[in-house]
Amino acid sequence: MQDEVVKKMDVALSDYLFRQREEEYVHATLPQEMSGFEYVKNGDIKGLKRFLVRHRKAEFPKLSESPVQQERYLFVSVITTCCRVCIESGMPSDESYGLSDLYILKMDSLKTTEDIKALYEEMMLDYAGRMKAYHENHTDYSPKILQCMEYIENHMHNRITIKIIADEIEMNASWLSTVFAKEVGLSVSDYIRQKKLTAAKHLLSYNEYSCTDIAEYLGFANESHFSALFKKYEGVTPKEYRKKTYNKTFTSMGRRE
Incomplete structure (x- = not known):
């Protein structure tokens, strides 16, 4: 049964990648995808703002027929990574997980793609600001x-x-x-x-x-x-x-x- 499931997924994956190539969609490389999180974890507000301007024009793989649901999926994917990157970089885990929960709750109440995109930028800048403060408060310690x-x-x-x-x-x-x-x-x-x-x-x-x-x-x-x-x-x-x-x-x- 498991082998059959894997084979079906292999077929679906092959078809999906073929259609992406036909549509000339190129997924971002891992360094490109992680670059925004580098700005966040380093508390680089200026760098992050430049990244967010570029991000507005970026194309993403289709995850839903609904544009709003598409933004919801992207938001959860990004904040999940952002939350963990910040914990690894020193943010207290309860603070990072708490922020993640609160932003997802807030996102869930939004009805338009524009509002979700605006909240995405607010969330990234919030995490970056907290990391900036964290680094400033810990630079002089042995x-x-x-x-x-x-x-x-x-x-x-x-x-x-x-x-x-x-x-x-x-x-x-x-x-x-x-x-x-x-x-x-x-x-x-x-x-x-x-x-x-x-x-x-x-x-x-x-x-x-x-x-x-x-x-x-x-x-x-x-x-x-x-x-x-x-x-x-x-x-x-x-x-x-x-x-x-x-x-x-x-x-x-x-x-x-």
């Missing part, structure tokens, strides 16, 4: 401190201690603590707390997880500890923060409260 930050980003849901990080990056805990504070201007524990509270704000604004779930996911001792810490540094409780930010974010996308 390799070991960058390793430390990367470990924290990738283990936000775990209990993290200076000893655990030091063992992971093969560095003396006391020395890591001293160097980190000198380079970053925060202690490791303060940095971890700041990153976890930022992640908590993202989850409160863009998801429907309960405060208990968020506290557990981010490795806080319990919901009470999470709420007390959140209020101490943000000035409001997690529930009050969600009430102020959640509806504003999702009303335009048709999400339920």
Whole structure:
């Protein structure tokens, strides 16, 4: 059965490639296709804008009889790659995946090819702007401190201690603590707390997880500890923060409260 399926696909592929040659359509090479993502991951806004001007005139393979559906398929294909390229280049995975989900939700509500194309450019520039800020904020750190930050980003849901990080990056805990504070201007524990509270704000604004779930996911001792810490540094409780930010974010996308 599997061999038969493969043979049918081979026939369909052969026919498809023949028709493309007849129509003189030439698919972009991999370097050409990835060039836009290079601008994004490097935070090169000017280069990306030039690329987007060229992109408006580019031809793409036919993916649907419907022009709108064609744009939807292209949008999802591009943002899926963009999301992962940015994660590989240092963007926190929850931020990149969250952006991807939100832009796809927004795209899904659009009705015209023009609106989807405009959102595509907005999305690419948004990712590039975030990568530009990321690179600017990480240029002065030594390799070991960058390793430390990367470990924290990738283990936000775990209990993290200076000893655990030091063992992971093969560095003396006391020395890591001293160097980190000198380079970053925060202690490791303060940095971890700041990153976890930022992640908590993202989850409160863009998801429907309960405060208990968020506290557990981010490795806080319990919901009470999470709420007390959140209020101490943000000035409001997690529930009050969600009430102020959640509806504003999702009303335009048709999400339920």
